[in-house]
Amino acid sequence: MKSLTDSGSAATVENPIAGIDQTKGDFTYDVAYEFDAGTGLSERTIDYISSVKKEADWIRAFRRQALQVFQSKPMPTHWATRDLENIDFDRIRYYLASGQKPKRTWDEVPEDIKRTFERLGIPEQERKFLAGVEAQFDSEAAYSNIKEIVAKQGVIFVNSTEGLREHPDLFRRWFGKVIPTGDNKFSALNSAVFSGGSFIYVPPGVKVAQPLQAYFRINAENFGQFERTLIIADEGSEVTYMEGCTAPKFSTATLHSAVVELVALKGAKIQYITVQNWANNVFNLVTKRGLAHAEAEIKWIDCNIGSRLTMKYPGVVLKGRKARGEVISIALANDGQHQDTGAKMIHAADETTSNVVSKSISVGQGRATYRGQVHIPKRLRGCRNNTECDALLINTNSRTDTYPAITVRGDRNSIQHEASVSKVSEDMIFYMQQRGLSEGQAMSLAVNGFINDLARQFPMEYSVELKRLIDLEMEGSVG
Amino acid sequence: MASLVIHDLHVSIGDRPIIKNLSLTVNSGEVHAIMGPNGTGKSTLAKVIAGHPDYTVTGGDVLLDGRSVLEQEADERARAGLFLAFQYPSEIPGVSIANFLRAAVQARLPEGEEIDATAYYKRLYAKMDLLKIERKFTSRAVNEGFSGGEKKRCEILQMAMLEPKMAVMDETDSGLDIDALRIVSDGVNALRGPGLGVLMITHYQRLLNHIVPDFVHVMYDGRIVKSGDKSLALDLESRGYDWVKQELAALPA
Numbered sequence: 001m002k003s004l005t006d007s008g009s010a011a012t013v014e015n016p017i018a019g020i021d022q023t024k025g026d027f028t029y030d031v032a033y034e035f036d037a038g039t040g041l042s043e044r045t046i047d048y049i050s051s052v053k054k055e056a057d058w059i060r061a062f063r064r065q066a067l068q069v070f071q072s073k074p075m076p077t078h079w080a081t082r083d084l085e086n087i088d089f090d091r092i093r094y095y096l097a098s099g100q101k102p103k104r105t106w107d108e109v110p111e112d113i114k115r116t117f118e119r120l121g122i123p124e125q126e127r128k129f130l131a132g133v134e135a136q137f138d139s140e141a142a143y144s145n146i147k148e149i150v151a152k153q154g155v156i157f158v159n160s161t162e163g164l165r166e167h168p169d170l171f172r173r174w175f176g177k178v179i180p181t182g183d184n185k186f187s188a189l190n191s192a193v194f195s196g197g198s199f200i201y202v203p204p205g206v207k208v209a210q211p212l213q214a215y216f217r218i219n220a221e222n223f224g225q226f227e228r229t230l231i232i233a234d235e236g237s238e239v240t241y242m243e244g245c246t247a248p249k250f251s252t253a254t255l256h257s258a259v260v261e262l263v264a265l266k267g268a269k270i271q272y273i274t275v276q277n278w279a280n281n282v283f284n285l286v287t288k289r290g291l292a293h294a295e296a297e298i299k300w301i302d303c304n305i306g307s308r309l310t311m312k313y314p315g316v317v318l319k320g321r322k323a324r325g326e327v328i329s330i331a332l333a334n335d336g337q338h339q340d341t342g343a344k345m346i347h348a349a350d351e352t353t354s355n356v357v358s359k360s361i362s363v364g365q366g367r368a369t370y371r372g373q374v375h376i377p378k379r380l381r382g383c384r385n386n387t388e389c390d391a392l393l394i395n396t397n398s399r400t401d402t403y404p405a406i407t408v409r410g411d412r413n414s415i416q417h418e419a420s421v422s423k424v425s426e427d428m429i430f431y432m433q434q435r436g437l438s439e440g441q442a443m444s445l446a447v448n449g450f451i452n453d454l455a456r457q458f459p460m461e462y463s464v465e466l467k468r469l470i471d472l473e474m475e476g477s478v479g
Numbered sequence: 480m481a482s483l484v485i486h487d488l489h490v491s492i493g494d495r496p497i498i499k500n501l502s503l504t505v506n507s508g509e510v511h512a513i514m515g516p517n518g519t520g521k522s523t524l525a526k527v528i529a530g531h532p533d534y535t536v537t538g539g540d541v542l543l544d545g546r547s548v549l550e551q552e553a554d555e556r557a558r559a560g561l562f563l564a565f566q567y568p569s570e571i572p573g574v575s576i577a578n579f580l581r582a583a584v585q586a587r588l589p590e591g592e593e594i595d596a597t598a599y600y601k602r603l604y605a606k607m608d609l610l611k612i613e614r615k616f617t618s619r620a621v622n623e624g625f626s627g628g629e630k631k632r633c634e635i636l637q638m639a640m641l642e643p644k645m646a647v648m649d650e651t652d653s654g655l656d657i658d659a660l661r662i663v664s665d666g667v668n669a670l671r672g673p674g675l676g677v678l679m680i681t682h683y684q685r686l687l688n689h690i691v692p693d694f695v696h697v698m699y700d701g702r703i704v705k706s707g708d709k710s711l712a713l714d715l716e717s718r719g720y721d722w723v724k725q726e727l728a729a730l731p732a
Contacts, residue, residue, distance in 0.1 A: 426532075431569035433553040434529050434562075435583040435637065442554075445582055449573030449620070 025120065025246025026279060028219055031112050033138075037095035039222065043067065046192055049095050053161050053195070056168065066181045066191030073185040081338060083309050087283055092224040092255055094193045095139045100161055102134070102141035109135075113142045120246065122215050129461065131210035132157045136227060137217050139195040146212070154203040155239075157212055160228045163199025170201055174232055178261035178291045178317070186311075187287040190226045190259040197227030197258065202237040202268075211240040211273070211459065216256075218247035218282070224255040231261070233268035233296075242273040242459070246306075249279035253308065256282055262290035262298055266320065269297045275462055277306035277469070280337055284310040289344070292352075294320030301457060302329040304339050305469060313371055315344030318352035318383075325354040330451050330466075333366030333398075334473055342371035342403075343387075347413075351382040358389040359451050362398035363473065370402045378409035385415040392450045393423045394443065394474075422450075444474035481507040481544050481560065481644035483528070483676060489538035490520075490527050490701075496537070497523045499701035503678075507644060510677040512687055514712060515698035516720045521680045522566060524698075525649040528678075529563040530556050543645065558587055562643035564634040566650040571621040576633060577603065579621050580640050587641075606639040610666045628659030635666040645676045652686040664689030684716035697723050 037048045046067055050060040075084050103109045106123050117123065117135050126133040132146035134157070141159040150157075156167060163171045181191040198214050218225050233239050247254055256278060264270045270290065278284055284307040290298035300314035316325025327343035345354035360368035370389045385408070391400035400421060408415050424446045432442035447470050448455070455463045483505040490498035497520045505511050515521055527534050528541055530553035540547050548556045571579060580603065585594045603617065612632060622630050631651055638646055648667070652660055667690050671677070679690065687695070687709065695712045697705040699720070704727055705711065715723070 425569070428569040428571060430531055430553060431565065432571070432579075434557050434565075435579070435641065436554050436557040436586040437582060438554050438586070439552075441582065441586060445574055445579070446571065449571055452573035 025277065026249050027119065028248040031098065031137075031219060033096045033098055033220070035095065035097045035099075035139075037093065039093050040090045041067070041092070041094055041193070045094050049193060049195060052095075052097075053100055055164065058172070059164060062176070062181075063192050066188050069182045070185060070188035070192055073182070073188060076185060080311060081309065081340065083338065084283075087253065087255060091222055091252075093220065093222055094224055094226070095195060096220050096223060097138060097140040097195075098142070100140055102144035102159060102162075104143075104145050106143060109143050113137050116217060116219065117143070117215070120215070120217070125213070125461070129210060130213045131208055132212045134159055134198050134214045135217070136196040136214065136225075138219055138223060138225065141196055147210075150208060153206045153208075155206060155208060156199065156201040158199050160194065160197045160199050160230065163230065167199065167201070170232065171199060171230065174261065174263050175230055176261075178263060178289050179259055179287050183287060186257045186285040187259050190228060190257050190287070193224070194226045194228035194259065196225070197229040197260075198231070198241070199229070200231040200239065200241065202233045202239045204234040205236045206234075207238040208240070211242045213242045213244070216243065216245040218245075218254055218256065218278075221250040222252055222254070224257065227258045229258065229260040230263075231270060231272070232263045233265060233270050235265045236267040238269040240271040240273065242275075242462070244275050244277070246277055247279045247282055249281055252281070254279070254282045256284045256286070258286045258288075260286070260288040264290060264292045264296035264298050266293045267295045268293070269299075271299045271301065272314075273301045273458065273462070274303060275466070276302075276304045276310065280306060280308050280334075282307045284312065286310075286312045288312065288314040290314075290316045290325070292316055292318050292320065292323035292325055294349070295322045296320060297324040297326075299326040300328070300343075302327065302341065303458070303466065304329070304331045304341055305473070307337065307339075309338045309340065311340045313342040313344050313373070315346065315373075316354065317346045317348060318354065319348050321349045322351045323349060324352070327356045327358070328454055328457055329358045330454055331358075331360040331368050332470065332473060333360065333362050333368040335364040335366055338367045338369070340369040340371065342369075342373075344373040345375070345385055347374075347376040347380060347383045347385070350380050352380075353384045355385070356387040356389075357454060359392070359454055360390075360400060361392045361394065361447055361450065362400050363394040365397060367399040367401075369400070370404070372404040372406070374404075374406040374408070374415065376408040376410075376413045376415070380410065381412035383413040387415070387417045389419045390450070391421045392447065393421065394447070440474055441471075444471045447474055481674075481676060482542075483561075483645045483678065484542040484545075485528070485539070486542065487539035488527070488536065488541065490523060491535050491537050492523075492533060497534070497701055498527070500539070501698075501702050502539075503696065503703060505645065505676040505678050507676045508673040509694065510671065510679065510690065510692045511694045511696065512679045512681060512692040512712065513696045513698050513703075514681060514684070514715055517682065519698050520701040521698055522649055525563055525647045525680055528647050529553055529561065554586070557641075560644035562638050562641055562646040564631075564638060564646060564648040564651055566653055568622050568630050568634055570623045572623050574621050575618050576621050576636070577617040580617070580637060583637070583641060603640060606636060609669055610636055610639060611662070612636060627654030628656070628662065631655060631659070631663045632666065635663060635670070639666070639670055643675070645678070647678045647680070649680050650682065651679065652681055652683060660686065661689060684712050687712045699723060699727065
């Protein structure tokens with residue numbers, strides 16, 4: 001019964017980082033789930049999830065209230081794409097798991113799940129360069145571990161289920177505070193049915209040298225993954241978190257709707273790196289926001305290559321004096337994809353600074369949209385924002401839109417905004433071809449050059465693979 | 480021994496004929512110069528040889544080592560040993576010269592074979608030393624923000640690294656001051672040798688004082704109308720292109 005259905009082309013196993021090469025993630029193994037909430041969403045779904053997780057009453061109430069908010073909010077199609085209407089919430093499976101407690105060693109992980117992560121190269125990366133790994137398979141983490149040396153410093157790195165159970169006070173203090181349930185329809189949905197995701201706490205002054213990584217895997221068809229991540233960096237601490245994700249390409253749509261909340265206390269630094277490579281039937285509707293206290297720094301590095309539709313606008317609320325927020329984003333929209341991404345910078349204290357650099361590439365019929373929101377109220381002084389959005393179009397029928405909304409009141413703050421749209425010119429391609437590069441190679445070199453300054457900010461392992469993926473995407477883009 | 484043979488070539492852009500019955504042979508070891516007034520089809524010739532998609536060959540042939548290249552894409556011709564030094568080289572933002580050349584060298588390797596990075600950089604630095612180019616030059620993005628002289632040096636460096644059998648140099652002297660002209664010419668002269676054939680396209684004689692050609696051809700109205708040795712270039716310099724035009728007019732139609 002546990003047969004391998006290999007729907008993709010030959011996977012390249014030597015790939016050092018999974019989550020980037022899409023052909024690599026396109027496979028699925030049959031798994032016998034012990035826990036299944038069935039299809040459709042009702043109070044019963046929520047009760048089922050709360051019961052199997054043995055949750056406290058307050059969280060059950062929180063979920064129920066969130067369900068009401070979700071049901072009462074309309075789809076945001078007055079500004080967002082009507083493609084959202086194609087999500088059939090009644091056909092989705094909201095909770096699928098083989099158990100609620102992740103294993104601490106790969107040997108203990110059930111064979112049918114372990115081979116998925118081995119094929120994606122996760123245990124290998126963990127040995128090579130990570131301080132801790134959480135591997136989520138559908139609704140729950142199958143594996144979660146942190147290097148002993150990091151744990152000894154008091155760093156907590158568990159999934160949200162464990163976080164709630166074992167660190168309830170810390171969890172509850174910040175949970176839902178950065179992104180309230182009613183922030184948007186999908187944050188409400190996540191609040192109702194969330195499962196998995198990471199809970200991280202870094203004690204004051206602790207600097208975690210190597211990144212912590214989470215890997216999110218969707219395995220089942222008609223499934224919705226709703227992980228919930230909460231990262232708290234206490235005063236003067238530093239942490240880098242990376243997430244990768246893949247799913248096999250099913251004929252039906254899959255939903256991924258996460259909520260990620262970051263809290264950087266005074267002088268803390270959080271860097272959050274995402275390489276999103278969902279199969280291109282996945283609706284990826286994610287709310288991400290950080291709260292930066294005085295002199296703290298939150299940086300989102302966000303790379304979107306997969307999915308059918310991504311809507312994601314990482315934000316930073318600059319709450320304390322001299323806080324810094326940054327969003328660096330790369331989006332690649334190929335045929336059949338819409339990358340609707342951007343950034344939000346909410347200045348709420350003096351001398352806060354924010355920086356947004358967004359680069360998008362539209363290929364073929366692909367569509368890239370940038371939405372930005374920068375808010376600096378009149379009472380503040382010494383705030384600065386810099387926004388740059390550059391779009392590259394590969395074909396004449398590609399599409400890009402930019403919707404920057406910058407509200408700056410008062411005359412004691414400064415902003416700078418630059419936007420550009422460019423095309424890969426035929427002359428440039430001919431020039432490169434004359435040096436011996438094929439048209440596809442020339443295209444991918446042009447695209448890699450376009451994002452080069454941003455790609456360099458990724459950890460080396462990721463930037464190498466980013467380049468590889470772009471090569472793969474561009475090879476298919478020329479006829 | 481390589482050869483570039485252009486045989487009864489006819490070329491149009493759309494319906495407009497640009498090159499009319501042009502024939503020319505360049506053998507390796509030889510430097511040919513094509514001179515002529517503006518608008519006579521010189522740059523078109525360079526682009527057609529390299530395989531630019533905007534031009535239509537309506538007759539004749541271009542052969543590299545006896546094999547027609549007309550059915551080949553520009554990149555296949557390049558890998559077969561044809562190099563074009565552009566009059567207006569393109570900028571490639573974000574791609575360093577070193578990485579660009581590395582990709583070009585990699586493209587010449589058999590499929591599945593990876594470039595030896597150490598050997599590549601060793602060879603790159605040797606060529607840069609030969610051409611008296613500073614090391615930091617190749618970490619700049621290809622042609623981005625380059626002066627006219629830097630663009631042409633970048634072309635010569637690429638030519639040195641790719642080691643073509645035949646190089647077509649399109650108006651290599653345009654946009655250069657005297658110092659830059661000398662530097663670029665020294666580079667070309669350093670690459671001259673029995674393994675390389677050069678077809679230099681130029682409007683002015685001054686380049687030929689630095690790169691002395693073995694043969695000089697005058698192009699006019701899409702054809703070669705006169706050929707000779709380097710003294711022909713000097714005649715042109717002193718008497719101007721009108722002299723050629725008058726001679727042509729005197730010929731029976």
